[in-house]
Amino acid sequence: MAKSDxxxxxRYEYGFHDKLRPVYAIPPGLSAxxxxxxxxVKNEPGxxxxxxxxxxxxxxxxxxPTWGADLGGINFxxxxxxxxxxxxxxxxxxxxxxxxxxxxxxxGIPQAEAKLLAGVGAQYDSEAVYxxxxxxxxxxxxxxxxxxxxLRRHPEIVKQYFGTVVPLKDNKFASLNSAVWSGGxxxxxxxxxxxxxxxxxxxxxxxxxxxxxxxTLIVAEEGSFVHxxxxxxxxxxAVDSLHCAVVEIIAKPYARVRxxxxxxxxxxxxxxxxxxxxxxxGSVVEWVDGxxxxxxxxxxxxxxxxxxxxxxxxxxxxxxxxxQHQDAxxxxxxLASDTSSNIVSKSVSRGGGRTSYRGLIKxxxxxxxxxxxxxxxxxxxxxxxxxxxxxxxxxxSNDVSMEHEATVSKVGEEQLxxxxxxxxxxxxxxxxxVAGFIEPVAKELPMxxxxxxxxxxxxxxxxxxx
Amino acid sequence: xxxxxxxxxxxxxxxILIPPRTxxxxxxxxxxxxxxxxxxxxxxxxxxxxxxxPSVFNLQASVxxxxxxxxxxxxxxxxxxxxxxxxxxxxxxxxxxxxxxLVASQGAEIYVENVFEHLAPQTFGRVVSRRVQADxxxxxxxxLLKVSPQATGTDTYLSDKALLIGDKARAxxxxxxxxxxxxxxxxxxxxxxxxxxxELFYLQSRGLDRLAAEKLLTTAFLEPALAGLSPRLxxxxxx
Numbered sequence: 001m002a003k004s005d006x007x008x009x010x011r012y013e014y015g016f017h018d019k020l021r022p023v024y025a026i027p028p029g030l031s032a033x034x035x036x037x038x039x040x041v042k043n044e045p046g047x048x049x050x051x052x053x054x055x056x057x058x059x060x061x062x063x064x065p066t067w068g069a070d071l072g073g074i075n076f077x078x079x080x081x082x083x084x085x086x087x088x089x090x091x092x093x094x095x096x097x098x099x100x101x102x103x104x105x106x107x108g109i110p111q112a113e114a115k116l117l118a119g120v121g122a123q124y125d126s127e128a129v130y131x132x133x134x135x136x137x138x139x140x141x142x143x144x145x146x147x148x149x150x151l152r153r154h155p156e157i158v159k160q161y162f163g164t165v166v167p168l169k170d171n172k173f174a175s176l177n178s179a180v181w182s183g184g185x186x187x188x189x190x191x192x193x194x195x196x197x198x199x200x201x202x203x204x205x206x207x208x209x210x211x212x213x214x215x216t217l218i219v220a221e222e223g224s225f226v227h228x229x230x231x232x233x234x235x236x237x238a239v240d241s242l243h244c245a246v247v248e249i250i251a252k253p254y255a256r257v258r259x260x261x262x263x264x265x266x267x268x269x270x271x272x273x274x275x276x277x278x279x280x281x282g283s284v285v286e287w288v289d290g291x292x293x294x295x296x297x298x299x300x301x302x303x304x305x306x307x308x309x310x311x312x313x314x315x316x317x318x319x320x321x322x323x324q325h326q327d328a329x330x331x332x333x334x335l336a337s338d339t340s341s342n343i344v345s346k347s348v349s350r351g352g353g354r355t356s357y358r359g360l361i362k363x364x365x366x367x368x369x370x371x372x373x374x375x376x377x378x379x380x381x382x383x384x385x386x387x388x389x390x391x392x393x394x395x396x397s398n399d400v401s402m403e404h405e406a407t408v409s410k411v412g413e414e415q416l417x418x419x420x421x422x423x424x425x426x427x428x429x430x431x432x433x434v435a436g437f438i439e440p441v442a443k444e445l446p447m448x449x450x451x452x453x454x455x456x457x458x459x460x461x462x463x464x465x466x
Numbered sequence: 467x468x469x470x471x472x473x474x475x476x477x478x479x480x481x482i483l484i485p486p487r488t489x490x491x492x493x494x495x496x497x498x499x500x501x502x503x504x505x506x507x508x509x510x511x512x513x514x515x516x517x518x519x520p521s522v523f524n525l526q527a528s529v530x531x532x533x534x535x536x537x538x539x540x541x542x543x544x545x546x547x548x549x550x551x552x553x554x555x556x557x558x559x560x561x562x563x564x565x566x567x568l569v570a571s572q573g574a575e576i577y578v579e580n581v582f583e584h585l586a587p588q589t590f591g592r593v594v595s596r597r598v599q600a601d602x603x604x605x606x607x608x609x610l611l612k613v614s615p616q617a618t619g620t621d622t623y624l625s626d627k628a629l630l631i632g633d634k635a636r637a638x639x640x641x642x643x644x645x646x647x648x649x650x651x652x653x654x655x656x657x658x659x660x661x662x663x664x665e666l667f668y669l670q671s672r673g674l675d676r677l678a679a680e681k682l683l684t685t686a687f688l689e690p691a692l693a694g695l696s697p698r699l700x701x702x703x704x705x
Contacts, residue, residue: 365634380648383615389643395658398599398630407653408645 026082032056035179037134038082042148044183045155048162055168055178058156062172068358069296069327074270079242081213082179110358142226143188144199146292147215150186157188161219165248165276165304174274177246184214184245189224189255198260198446216247220255220283227258227444242270245296249277251285258286262449264456265294267323275301277308279339286313288444289355291326292456300358302331305339312341313435317441319460320353320385329359329391332372340371346438347378349385350461356388361395361402368399376406379437431461479503479524484510484533491515500524506533508557514697516542517541522548531557538695540688540703542569548577555582555589555617563592567691567705570603570685571632580609580624584617585705591622596691598684602634610642611652613628618649626656629687631680 026037035056039049064071133355137144143154151158189195220226243265257277265271271294275286287301290364303312318326332341347355358375378387389406411433419429434457435442442450479501484490487509500520504527506512511534516523518541529535539549547570553562562582570576582591597605607626628637641654661683669679685705692705 078703119687192539198522365636378643380645380650383618383648385648387643387645389641389654391639391641391656393637393639393656393658395630395638396636398633398660400630400658400660402656402658404639404641404656405653406641406643406655408643408650410650 014175026080027107029077030056030079030081030180034081038180038182041082042151044151047159047325048151051163051168052179052181055175056180056184058169059172059175059179061348062169062175064172065298068298068356069325071270071296071298072270073295074242075362076176082182091379118253127174137193141188141190141194142193142195143186145186147184147186147217148182150188150217154186154188157219158186158217161217161248161250163248165250165278166246166274173222173244173272174246177215177244177274181213181215181246183212184247185218185230186216186230187218187226187228187327188210188219189220189226191221192223193221194225195227198229200229212241212243212245216245218247218249218257218259220249220251221259221456222252223254224252227260227446228380229260229449230262241268243272244270245273247273247275249285251279251283251310253281254283255280255288256284258288260445260449262287262290262292262445262453262456263294263297264292265297267293267295267321269294271297271299273297273299275299277301277303277312279303279305279307279312281307282309283307284311285311286315287366288315288441289328289330290317290441290445290453291328292319292460293321294324294326296325296327298327300329300331300360302333302360303341304333304335305341306335308336309338310336311339312343314341314343314345315441315444316343316345316357318345318347318355318357319457319459320347320349320355322351322353325356327356327358329357330374331360332362333360334363334367334372337366337368337370339367341373343372344440345374346382346441347376348382348437349378349387350381350432352382352384352386354386354388356390357406359391361391361393361404363395363397363400363402365396367397370397370400370402372400372402372407374404376404377437378406378408379434380408380410381434427461431458434461467566479486481505482512482514483507483698484512486510491699493517493699495702497523497603502526504528504535506530506535506560509533512536514538515699515703517539519547519549520545521546523550525549525551525553527551527553527562529553529555529557529560529562532559533557534561534563536563536565536694538565538567538692538699538703540565540567540692540705542571543574543576544570544572546575548579550579550616552581553583553591555584555591556586558586559588559590560586561590563594563694565594565691565693567575567596567688568605569598569600569688571604572601572603573601574603576603576605578605578607578609580607582611582622582624584611584613584620584622588619589617589622590620591665592595593624593626594691594693595624596688597626597637598687599630599632599635601632603632604636604638606638606640607656608640608642609654610644611654612644613647613650613652615646618647620647620649621651624654625690627687629684630658631684665687 035052279285285303289296312332314330318328320326330343345357349355473639480499482504484506486507489511491513493515501524506529513536516539612620637658639656
């Protein structure tokens with residue numbers, strides 16, 4: 001690991017970390033004993049413990065992917081698989097310990113609350129310490145809890161869906177997550193309920209050598225609607241850390257689920273996430289996925305359209321700076337007739353960074369009247385950077401209209417010249433052009449997130465020109 | 467999915483060498499060898515036309531400064547065919563066009579692999595692939611446009627379209643880009659679809675029967691991959 005890479009992170013806005021003393025920490029390393037201990041500490045039902053142990057075995061036998069980014073730098077034995085930050089669960093904001101509150105203040109959580117956002121589920125280390133769900137939704141039967149709490153209070157729902165979208169043996173990192181998961185969100189929306197304000201969770205890694213393995217499960221019953229928003233920021237550490245999450249979404253007939261992520265990991269994090277949704281008849285699943293920071297990101301949000309008329313929409317954004325590799329994309333699996341997918345990917349590379357689009361469109365033989373459109377745009381800000389496109393289109397039905405387009409370009413000299421002639425510095429001009437380039441994604445974000453996105457771009461663009 | 471193979475070194479096989487500042491047209495109705503090495507020397511130009519392929523065919527070419535290579539592969543087949551082409555643009559201003567017009571029918575499985583490696587500044591590349599998949603044929607196209615850091619000012623584009631006519635026809639497309647410089651215009655487009663019902667209806671309303679209408683639209687679909695060919699060559703390859 002080149003230590004020099006880490007200097008780049010010194011400008012990182014959220015690159016502070018609190019002196020946090022975990023109340024309960026299991027020593028680094030992974031074994032059946034560690035997994036059992038995690039399960040015991042959480043007082044989990046036996047079936048979950050069995051599931052974790054089974055996943056651990058699958059993790060041990062699975063090989064690292066032979067494609068994609070370089071994952072050679074991960075030391076699985078050096079990672080701490082569980083850490084509980086605070087013994088007591090906070091019920092209201094006042095109960096949250098001052099030191100943790102302080103971190104949230106820096107991240108702007110109370111402001112979000114003030115703006116009447118939905119229940120703020122904030123994850124500090126492995127476990128949510130603060131959860132608040134608006135009373136009216138509780139009344140409607142909407143469940144928004146962290147995953148541990150969800151398992152405790154609604155084991156029957158969790159048992160019914162857990163691991164059905166992303167099976168334990170799906171890939172090495174999904175197995176790992178299934179074995180040691182902790183935290184994440186559990187969302188259940190009953191039939192016909194529209195959750196009008198986005199449910200929002202802030203995630204934050206905050207322990208040296210700490211891997212974060214959150215597990216999110218969203219179940220949207222027939223005709224319901226929910227928008228789940230997550231933003232991640234992580235402080236800078238000198239030891240590589242691993243973020244390995246699994247997100248499962250079940251969209252029942254005519255439900256609509258939108259999942260928005262803006263992730264901004266510090267430059268030493270391996271961000272390896274499995275996100276997948278199953279869409280039933282007439283349902284709509286939308287992934288909005290923004291990837292900043294990290295050392296390596298591998299993330300391909302997927303929608304499996306199982307029944308007639310389902311729709312998938314994926315907006316993916318990746319920004320790679322020095323020493324970073326963003327390997328992101330999307331997958332749409334058309335198993336039923338009259339299904340459609342639309343994928344837009346925007347990537348920006350600068351300072352030797354590398355972005356890759358990796359995607360899959362698959363149409364099953366019996367699926368008729370399929371529409372699919374994929375558009376990938378890449379922007380290269382200098383000659384040291386790199387952009388790749390690796391799409392696969394596998395069409396086994398003849399009643400299909402599938403289009404894929406990709407372009408790679410650099411910031412236009414004319415555009416730069418024009419903006420500079422209007423009095424902008426070169427850096428400001430470049431930042432403005434990049435903001436315009438990613439606008440199709442930015443406009444789909446809730447306002448605070450769009451603002452945060454713009455701040456991140458400005459930050460990432462610092463010193464990128466000239 | 468078959469992975470791209472790096473530069474293939476042929477121990478045997480036919481060799482086509484185009485000396486500097488010469489212009490040639492080579493038409494191969496039935497290639498006798500299944501591997502060809504082509505070298506286009508500075509300032510030279512070659513049009514290579516193939517109207518049938520053995521079950522496996524390898525083409526490796528290197529294109530020098532200010533030279534140009536156009537490869538047109540046009541054939542109809544009922545048998546499994548694999549076509550690998552690996553073209554290196556090694557000299558400044560090298561220009562390469564590769565056009566494939568294929569019609570696969572019955573149970574034919576077609577695999578086309580196409581790599582352009584841009585290694586010098588101001589190079590130009592175009593891949594135009596048009597595939598008609600009839601009956602229960604299957605076709606896979608695997609393309610890579612690779613632009614190395616020194617290949618500034620490169621303009622490269624890949625287009626792959628598959629027309630699925632048969633009820634059980636299948637198509638896979640894997641177009642890739644690897645871009646290591648920012649002074650570049652690089653893009654690709656792929657599409658998989660069937661004949662447009664509106665266009666068929668229109669032609670039938672003008673008095674064509676269904677089969678003639680399908681034939682006409684298929685011909686039009688293949689046309690971009692045959693662009694630039696003289697009427698004489700079109701006659702030779704039977705389009």
